Amino acid sequence: MYASALRRSTLFVAIAFFTLASAGLPLLNPVFAAPTTSEGNDVAASRVVEGLLKKMTLEEKIGQMSQVALNQPQTISPEEQARQGVGSFLFITDPARINHLQHVAVEQSRLHIPLIFGFDVIHGFRTIYPVPLALAASWDPKVAEHAQHMAAREARAAGVNWTFAPMVDIARDARWGRIMEGAGEDPYLGARMAEAQIHGFQGETLGGPDSLLACVKHFAGYGAAVGGRDYEESNISDEQLWNVYLPPFEAAVDAGSGTLMTAYMDLNGVPAAGNNWLLHDVLRDKWHFNGFVVSDWDAVKSLTVHGFAADDADAAARAVNAGIDMEMTSHVYRDQLAAAVKDGRVSQATVDEAVRRILTVKYRLGLFSSPYINVEEAPSRMVTQEQRTASRLAAERSAVLLRNENQILPLKTSGTVALIGPLIDSKADIMGSWSLAAHQADSVTVLDGMKRYTASHPALKIVSTVGVEIERGQPSIFDEQFASPKPKFATDDQRQREFAHAIELVKSSDVAVLVLGESQDMSGERASRSTLTLPGKQEQLLEAAVATGKPIVLLLMNGRPLDITWASSHVAAILDDWYPGTDGGNAIANLLFGEAVPGGKLPVSWPRTVGQEPLYYGENLTQIPDAPNTRYWDGSSAPLYPFGFGLSYSTFTLGNLKSSASTMHTTGSITMSCDVTNIGKIAADEVVQIYTHQRAGSASRPVRELKGFKRVTLKAGEHQTVSIKVDAQELAFWSPQTHKRSVEPGVFDLWVGNSSQATTHTTFAVK
Structure with missing residues (x-):
């Protein structure tokens, strides 16, 4: 197949020779020409882009400004859309399919402009790494950089060349589900993690074989959604906006992010997708961002939902005039933008500038010189031992030890350990949210990791059962792609017998490790919560286990801080492993038995109760400075664990x-x-x-x-x-x-x- 692709590429050389030579443009070999970032390459990019702009019709320009989601029903085939000159496809990961569509675009469209293929490579592609909040808990930007570099290698091998990450929204409310996708509450830590991830995805320069185009999101203020409710409005003072919420975005722009995504919500009454102040005054004029801006999913069309735009035609004009260069998934640009240009509501220069940015990024990414991938090679680059090792090491460095009374951890390598909890053997949940390209069979669960460890320690015995089961109980946006396993206990009697069985195992063991937390669909997009308690009957299971008098280790798997106030004074040891990724089970076993030592620190202030949210350490003192932690008469206002906190097996x-x-x-x-x-x-x-x-x-x-x-x-x-x-x-x-x-x-x-x-x-x- 790859040889066939090379033969088709040879045909394109002849086509490109005629097309580009007739425009007086430099001739590009689509397979072997290597892009650079020198000044000469910038001149070459400008010549190619300006030459194409002169030849493009208005409809072809609008096509480049459109991104089509191939996981949605289409009235026009993807092949025909590629021939017509669509700019980007979203949610396709099959290398052969990607290569096929790229060949159609490059060889059969009038101007031979390559496609850019986007996918949510948030914390891994096929191999999954710890969720971004966990990577931030490493307090080591090199860990985040390497994880995203490894993710980029897999994604590029599959033909994906654009990710919608990093998310750099500051989040100070643990109720917000997408807190797991960012670096937590602090703008300085957030900025350092933003830079690291941009460098990891893109490399030193765009255009390398492992370079994945980054898209910093969501610009801006999404993490301050009222009540922690996803998609809710954000009302942020200028002081907070400039000093807290914008610095990580500016750091990501300075680090060279090639693209930026707007946020869904209203920022101080103006939708981010139509916010001229954000997209022009701040992003272009003040920060000199020279990449292109893409909307979030359906965000252009949703300007009518906000009550901001009168109709789709008005939405198209407002969005492009505000500075959105490419529309994601909805077809408002495709259907309405040409008319807006013809009647003067949008200038031709505005459209040209948007297309210029898109084509320039494509050129810098190397798509004009190397549009195709080696399909046969792709499988061998997925879930390699190198990827697994990197996933395990990132998980080990991201774990946070919250409590360790009487040095119960690390565990002894002899005796019987009861491994209990609904998450002990879930291949889906250990990877966390945004694991859409992963294969569950690749996952190493906690039970898998413990069994591997005991295989080389004959004096150690593991007994296990789930005890209780949990489920979200509401549809998740990931249900169709990657839902957590459904409960298998159908009756109350079965559930009671399983609960009792778990406690009997605890009683008969030397120590018990309870793996509790949230299923992966309880964090992420559309996964906000009104409480932070352990879902289901997990708290009851934990308290019953402690009541046995046996030493108990609480191992958390989660995408946000949870209410563990009771556990913090009753459970001997608490280790937060977040969602650790594909090789997470091996990492956890190493941490529990001391083969690895936890050294992570909290990137968020950990609340005692949900009533403290939003909670963060960097507050201003306004009155009674000697009593900042007694703002509630019925309880402490201090965090359960402060920002930056984390214990070790050493001192x-x-x-x-x-x-x-x-x-x-x-x-x-x-x-x-x-x-x-x-x-x-x-x-x-x-x-x-x-x-x-x-x-x-x-x-x-x-x-x-x-x-x-x-x-x-x-x-x-x-x-x-x-x-x-x-x-x-x-x-x-x-x-x-x-x-x-x-x-x-x-x-x-x-x-x-x-x-x-x-x-x-x-x-x-x-x-």
Whole structure:
């Protein structure tokens, strides 16, 4: 088949020679020409794109501005749409089908413009990695970068060349289902993870064989949806927008993201998909973004649902004039845009600029020079041992140890362990949401991983049962593609006997590990919750297990913080493994038995109850500064576990804080150093974190703001001096008084430690 593809490519060379030569454009070999990012290549891209624009009809331009979802019914065949010059196809992952459609577009369309194939490669393609919130919990941008690089390799091998990730929305409300898809609550950590993922997906430059076009989303403010309800409006002050919600987007743009996706919701009353201020004033004029903007699913058509656009024709005009270059899935551009141009509501120049951006990105991605893939090679690049190893290591580094009384963890390698819970052997759930291209058969469950481990430890015995089962009880958007297993206990009697059986196993074992949390469809899009309790009868199972008096380990599998307040004072050990991915079961076994040591830290403040949400550490003090954690008369307002918190199997000391200077200029920097010592008996990781607070300025500032971190590995007894530079520009903020972002002179507090409650303190001044 690949040889046949090369023969067809030879035919295209002749066609392209005539088409491009007649336009005075450089001749491109579609198979062997390698794109570069040099200035000369930019000139070549401009010549190709401008030449095509001169030859394109209005209808062909609108075709390039349209993306068609092939998981939806089509009135026109995909082949015919490719011939007509559609710009992109969505939700297709079969390499042979992708190659076929690309051949149709390149060889049978009038201008031979290649397609771009999009798919949600959020935390893996065929091999699944920990969900993005878990990757953020590693507090190691290199982990996130490598995970997305490995995902890009698989996706490109299948012919997918565009992902709709990373999601960089700041999320401070655990009720919101898509909190699992981002980096949590903090703009600094979010920005570092955004940069890492862009570099992982795209590589150093677009156009390499493993380079996957990134699409930073959702611009902007989606994570602040009212009540944590998905698709709800967001009402964000200018101060919060500029200082909290926009910085990760700006970091992703600066890192070179080739595309950007708009958000679904109204931002302060104006839909993001029609928001000229966001898409022009901020994105283009202030940040100089030169990629193209795509709407979210049906978001252009939905401008009528918002009550913003009068009808589809009005929606098309408003969206393109605001700055949306490509419409995802709905056909408002295709059906309405030509008329809008002809009657003057949209200028030809606006359409040309949108198409120019799209074609330029396609050129930079290498699609004009290498549009096809090696179909025969694709299967051999999926779920390789290298991919599995990377998935396991990412899961090990993302786990967060929340409690470990009497050092119950790591477990002994002898005796009987009861493995209990509805998630112990679910191949779907261990991968989490957005695992649409994965195969369940590839997954290593917790039970699989424990069995593998016991195979080499004959003194260790595993007994297991689910105890209880859980299901969402409402349709999920993933039900058709990748639903969690349905409960198998049909009657109350069966459920009661299973519950009793689980407790008997706990009683007869030396220690019990309860794997509890959420099924994968309980987090993600359309997966907001009004409570954070353990779904179903899991809490009752946990309490009954603890009542036996046996040592209990709670192993969480989840995409958001859950209400584990009772467990935090009654369960001996709590390990959060999030949704760890394809090789998650092996990672969990390694963590439980000490082959790997947890070193992750929380990227979110963990609530005691849902009534605390939204909850975050960087609040402003407004009154009674000596009692910030007693805002409720009926309970503490402090988090159960603070942002940045995470234990280890070892113990560390941090001290001897030093600064390279006591003052710095508004354009300078200082370097903070502290001594970190592993006083435990095993090698382990610690994350050194720096927080600052500006004492006075033109506006109130948060009590603490993360401004630097570094994860280090130390052997038992090892000492290391860790240095972290704090740039003055990181201290800048947008002031509602001055309406600009600047570094304001003044005195700053600085803390160094291993969570947002760090106590080692000093001060410095900015002049």
